[in-house]
Amino acid sequence: MSTWYAAHTLEYARFLDGVQETYSVYENVILIKADTLDDAHQEAERFARAEAEASDVIIDGRIARPTYAGIRKLVKCQDMVAADFERVNEPFHPMHGTELTYSRFEVKSTEEFQKLLHGECALVYYED
Numbered sequence: 001m002s003t004w005y006a007a008h009t010l011e012y013a014r015f016l017d018g019v020q021e022t023y024s025v026y027e028n029v030i031l032i033k034a035d036t037l038d039d040a041h042q043e044a045e046r047f048a049r050a051e052a053e054a055s056d057v058i059i060d061g062r063i064a065r066p067t068y069a070g071i072r073k074l075v076k077c078q079d080m081v082a083a084d085f086e087r088v089n090e091p092f093h094p095m096h097g098t099e100l101t102y103s104r105f106e107v108k109s110t111e112e113f114q115k116l117l118h119g120e121c122a123l124v125y126y127e128d
Contacts, residue, residue, distance in 0.1 A: 001035070002033045002034060002035055003033070003034065003035070003040075003076060003077075004031060004032070004033050004076075004077035005031070005032045005033075005034060005037070005040040005044070005074050005075060005076055005077060006029050006030070006031060006032075006074075006075045006077055007029065007030045007031075007032050007040065007041075007043075007044030007047075007048070007071055007073075007074050007075075008027055008028075008029055008071065008072040008073045008074070008075070009027070009028050009029075009030060009044060009045075009047075009048035009051075009068070009069075009070070009071050009072065010025060010026070010027055010028075010069040010070055010071075010072050010116070010117055011025070011026050011028070011048065011051070011052040011066050011067055011068050011069055012024060012025045012026070012066075012067055012069055012113065013025075013026075013057060013059055013064035013065070013066055013067070014064060014065050014066075014067045015059075015062050015063070015064050015065075016056070016062075016063045016064065016065055017062060017063065018062070021108075022106050022107070022108060023106065023107050023110075023113055024059055024064070024104060024105075024106055024127075025069075025104065025105040025106065025107055025113065025116065025124070026066070026102055026103065026104050026105075027072060027102060027103040027104075027105070028048065028051065028099050028101075028102045029099065029101045029102065030044055030047050030048065030097065030099050031077070031096065031097070031099075032044050032047075032074075032096065032097070033096045037074065037076075040074055041071060041074055043096075043097075044071055044074065045068075045071060047097050048068050048071070049068045051066075051068075051099070052066045052067055052068040053066070053068070054066070069113075069117055070117050072116070072117060072119060073119065103126065104126070104127040105124040105125060105126050105127065106124065106125040106127060107122065107123070107124050107125075108123065112124070
């Protein structure tokens with residue numbers, strides 16, 4: 001039986017010119033339906049790599065390349081609908097591979113970035 005997972009994936013923007021003093025980091029949350037945690041991890045990585053490789057972006061007037069970094073966490077989704085809830089019309093529901101939300105951070109060094117990637121305490125500047 002398949003299970004729904006929310007995969008928190010990280011990508012960062014790597015400038016194509018000059019010195020890079022900070023890193024814009026994006027956390028994307030992707031909904032994955034898979035039979036096992038390992039399968040979910042593989043699917044999440046496939047979607048995240050494809051998203052990161054889609055196209056270059058402009059940040060502060062500079063061209064940057066989104067770069068896949070890894071999966072920060074993989075969370076098993078829970079059905080929060082009460083058993084006695086009657087649905088008049090079936091609402092739209094997310095599908096396999098849907099990006100649910102994203103977060104943007106800035107870190108000041110690769111060391112802080114590595115801490116963030118591995119779920120350790122890291123100094124980040126959250127941008128909304």
